[in-house]
Amino acid sequence: MIVTRGLSVDTEAAEGERPQRLDDVTFTVERGSFVALVGESGSGKSTLLRVLSGFLPFSRGEVRVAGMTLAPGTCDEALKLQLRRKAVLVLQEPNLFPHLRVVENVTLALRHxxxxxxxxxxxxxxxxxxxLGVAEKASVYPGELSGGQAQRVALARALVLEPAVLLLDEPTSALDPKRKVELGKLFGELAAGGTTVLAVTHDQGLADAASARFTMHDGRLTETG
Known part of the structure; x- marks a missing residue:
């Protein structure tokens, strides 16, 4: 379950970068829901995911994720570690360890x-x-993968941890149409099994597969349902 009440973020941007802002964002995602988060680039979608996963502190408001309450300001390191055991963020960039084979990337967190x-x-x-259709790549290194294959390996790395909350940033951006449909079905199955799935996406098909759609604009949540 994810709950925010009056969530606000206002950070100064480095030169050439866009400031990260959220303005009075309030919503609830019930346990076992699959929600698509849509909106124009720069509307605050990825910023929201980073707050919910404990990677970005927020200025004001209330945040509860997977039964844990986050406070405004810098997150306590111990709290962040506990949160990331329950809520896993999968970024658009796979960020696989280049010196480890695919299967080693996926087993690393399982072991440690x-x-x-x-x-x-x-x-x-x-x-x-x-x-996820990449078992034949288990023994290769990430540099030998296509963009879509790397994206699926990163997703596998998250899913094997069986998180209570799955936060996804453009999970289908590098996939072909068939794989996009398959992932939409998978996220629905995960939600039916009790996982809370919140996916940032520009993919209309994935948004249609979700049980609900939230829309953001200029740091504000403008539509839910």
Missing amino acids: VRGLGDGAARERAMAMLER
């Missing part, structure tokens, strides 16, 4: 965060890679 043994971690990782 979830405490799984090598065998159990590999089994879970391979099952998820298979589900």
Whole structure:
């Protein structure tokens, strides 16, 4: 579950960069919902995801994610660590470790965060890679992947952790139409199983697959439902 009340962010931008702003954002995403977050580029969608995942402090308001309450200002490191065990952010840029093979990228957090043994971690990782259609790439390095393949590996890395909340930034941007449809179905299945999914997207098909759509404009939430 995700709840915000009067959430506001106002940061100064470095030269040549756009300031990150949210203005009085209030909404609720119930547990087991799949919500698409849409709006023009620069409207605050990615900024909102960064706040919800604990990567960006907020100025005012209330935020609750997966049963945890965040306070305005800099997040406590211990709290951020706890939050990221429950709420996983998948960025548009995959950010895979280039020196690790695909399967090693996916098993890393399973072993070091979830405490799984090598065998159990590999089994879970391979099952998820298979589900996302990239199992045949398990032994290659990220530099050998296409953009769409890398995006699916990054998603597999998040999904194997079985988070309570899944935050996605343009998860279908590098995928072909068939894969986009498959991911829309997958996110729906995850929501049906109790995962809360919030996906920033410009993909009309993915937005249509969601159970609800939120629209942002100029740092404000202008439409829900």
